[in-house]
Amino acid sequence: MLLTGNALAQRVEGDRAAAQGAYQAEVAVRNQTDGEREKAFSRALLQVLGNVTGDRGAAARGGVREELAKAKNYVDGYDYRQDEGVSATGAPSFQTTLVVRFRQADVDDLVAMLGLPSWPLPHPKPVLWLGIDDGSGPRLVGLGQVNAARSVLDQAKARGFALGMPAGNAAEMAAIGAIWRGDTAAVAALSKRYSPPMQLLGKLRRSGAGWIADWTFVDNGKVLATWQSNNPDARRAMAGGADGAADALFKRYARAGSGGSPGVYRVRVLGIHGADDYLRLAGYLDGVSIVRKIVPVSASPDTLELDVELTTGVASFSKYVDRGSVLASVPDTGTDSNSNAATATTFRLGGS
Incomplete structure (x- = not known):
């Protein structure tokens, strides 16, 4: 319903x-x-x-x-x-x-x-080559044992990407030795039937009263990252593989935000005709999430200049205010929207 x-x-x-x-x-x-x-x-x-x-x-x-x-x-x-x-x-x-x-x-x-980085879609789906040794010798986790890898698969999903798994045929099961000795080239060669050419190699084993996992992330034959995760709970130790892979993918493929650098920017607001307009503007800016502080600089009939401290650039501030009806950007001001120069970026108070 x-x-x-x-x-x-x-x-x-x-x-x-x-x-x-x-x-x-x-x-x-x-x-x-x-x-x-x-x-x-x-x-x-x-x-x-x-x-x-x-x-x-x-x-x-x-x-x-x-x-x-x-x-x-x-x-x-x-x-x-x-x-x-x-x-x-x-x-x-x-x-x-x-x-x-x-x-x-x-x-x-x-x-x-907000000037946040972006990770282009669609996100890749690396192949998880996971070996587990619970004390009886290392074994590969293939599609037929998918539930054994559930925690790392779910954590990958929570981080915004998916992991594939090898089918688990005889040749792949024999690759456990390569995984255990960290032979990334051998695993990459065996993984050529899958796409994309990315592999997450993991070996999970007992360590005292808990579990420890060694991880290697490979992209097109190049090792991007290695790390280790350990926890008394095997599932949590396993989930660390997804976190490390997500961090490696982010570092390699994310694009920096384009909103500009944090700083103090000079802003000119037109349409300020009195105290009521100023209070309306100040109340609005107080609720804007990327504004840290405002300092009035000068006032003249119809116009107020402020120094506005932003958590990102003034280009992002312009995008924010243009979504509503209180302020609107005034185009062609001749400003450099990604600098902290005293040249003001101009806006107009709505309703004026």
Whole structure:
């Protein structure tokens, strides 16, 4: 059944709703109340920003946390899914999951506005060559044992990309020796039947009371990164492979944001006719997520000049204000939008 409310499409699913693509996310919720859903929207948007940018530190970038508080504005629709499991005591347990769909164009505009990096779509699907030694000798995890690799596959999905797996034929199973000794060339040769030419090699083994995994990420024959993950829980040690692969892909393929550098920019605002207009402008700028501070510089009839401290460039600020009705860019001002020069970028207060 499709329900519509607050401009959002909601469907309480019986057909296993699931996130599809980089602009959708799944988050666990305690209940289906409005308050819990609003908080979940913020977590879901952060997950989507991580998918789109590839940057797991996106939340720390200027203006992001303020926009997360407005996550509802970016939502296209949402579904609930009820998952049944078994608790540690063996009793049935239930988890409610919120599946959120965001409007792609709005998220892309947000990424551009905040000057965040972008990770071009479609994201590649490296092949996971994972060997596990639980004490009885190393064995390759192929498609037939996909559940054994579930944690690393799910973590890759949470980071915005997918991992493929080898079919697990006899020749591939024999490659466990190459994986264990780190022979990336041998694994790359065996992986030529798959696309793209990227491999994530992992060897997971017991270490004392826990587990340790050594990882190597290879792109077209070149080793991009090596790292290690360890945890008392084998699933968490395994998930570290997806995080390292996502970081390597981000470093290699993400494009820097184009909004300009953070700094203090001179802004001229036309249409300021008195105290009421100034208070309206100041109140608006106080709510703009990429504005850190404003300092009035000079005033004349109809015009106010400010020094505005931004978390990104003034080009991103222009994109932000042009989305609403309070301020609008005045074109052809002759300014360099990516410099901190005193030359002012000009805007007009709406309604004047």
